[in-house]
Amino acid sequence: DVFCDSNKRPLKENETIRFVTLADTYERIAWEGPDVFYNGTLAEDLVKDIQAAGGIITLEDLQKYRALLDESPIRIDLGGFTMHTTNAPSSGPVLALILKILKGYNLTAESVSTTEKKILTYHRIVEAFRFAYARRSLLGDPRYLNITDLINDMTSDAFAEDLRRKITDNMTQPESYYEHYYLAPNNQGTTHISVLAEDGSAVSATSTINHYFGSKVLSQRTGVLLNNEMDDFSSPNITNSFGVAPSPSNYIRPGKRPVSAMNPAILTDSDGSVKMVVGAAGGTMITTATALVILNSLFFNYDLTKAVEYPRIHNQFNPSTVEVEKSFDTNVLNGLKQKKHLTEAMYNNAVVQAVLKQAGSLYAESDPRKGGYPAGY
Known part of the structure; x- marks a missing residue:
């Protein structure tokens, strides 16, 4: 519905992609505040879609998530x-x-x-x-x-x-x-924006869903394309294709953010x-x-x-x-x-x-x- 036209043909370069459901999600967040995404019906819809795709994220996981502000970069x-x-x-x-x-x-x-x-x-x-x-x-x-x-x-x-x-x-x-x-x-599914305003303030922001199209799972209820950031972690006893051991500093733990x-x-x-x-x-x-x-x-x-x-x-x-x-x-x-x-x-x-x-x-x-x-x- 997002990446194909009405004839189910994949869109080509310069054709318009319309994230209608995602736009509705953004509008709800704008009017109702971010809490609706982590605690409200949007959160419930997102969790349902994740679990339907085989994921294990729960509503409690979303409720506990916090974006961290580092004021000493x-x-x-x-x-x-x-x-x-x-x-x-x-x-x-x-x-x-x-x-x-x-x-x-x-x-x-x-x-x-x-x-x-x-x-x-x-x-x-x-x-x-x-x-x-x-x-x-x-x-x-x-x-x-x-x-x-x-x-x-x-x-x-x-x-x-x-x-x-x-x-x-x-x-x-x-x-x-x-x-x-x-x-x-x-990681490959990344984007960056650099901004310098007339008053001298500046923003340098990078975001990612890790791989191209992330996990390749699109939440039908919210329009959110889900990432596969877990792949950024290392896993014990799993050696990569170069024959190099995984990094213990980057092993998975609850609440931890990967390198x-x-x-x-x-x-x-x-x-x-x-x-x-x-x-x-x-x-x-x-x-x-x-x-x-x-x-x-x-x-x-x-x-x-x-x-x-x-x-x-x-x-x-x-x-x-x-x-x-x-x-x-x-x-x-x-x-x-x-x-x-x-x-x-x-x-x-x-x-x-x-x-x-x-x-x-x-x-x-x-x-x-x-x-x-x-x-x-």
């Missing part, structure tokens, strides 16, 4: 800019560690001014990716785990400097060199005014794509369109191959291969949404890798 100094991003169980600490490691190289436009300099810069970027992702699977829900020391490490200059000293400029290293722990799951690849970010100037609002959708590639756009814009001085569109690379440590977009500089790619990086073509990438304030003007960019366009007034 991660803040890191990037030299002239301060980045504000989400804490665990998101991947904000991973983004922070990547940029902290690279901060020590004092990257500028000069760092990518020649092929040789680009090769070295991108090698260092990949190595920062690897060291940061090697620690990603230690993350979990801080309400259930004591990861204070881990977060302090991943956001500290001293820890980043220690890792940076381990990066060898002549070649990459075997997996054991990076002190890897476990593999984190991927997520999301890391929306806001960057501010030295005077505290918003400089950039950025974030992405695209599973584990979210973090590397966001880091690259920040580097491209604020460190390499690319204009925002170029910063977002510029060909990307990705490495999440496991698998160890560097994924490369087809349009990536061949000379730089060959240089990475000479430094012993294993490479392969990238068939999917994260999509970044960014807003930049520069010289009193606002610039916005919606990643052309996925449909959409920036809007303003």
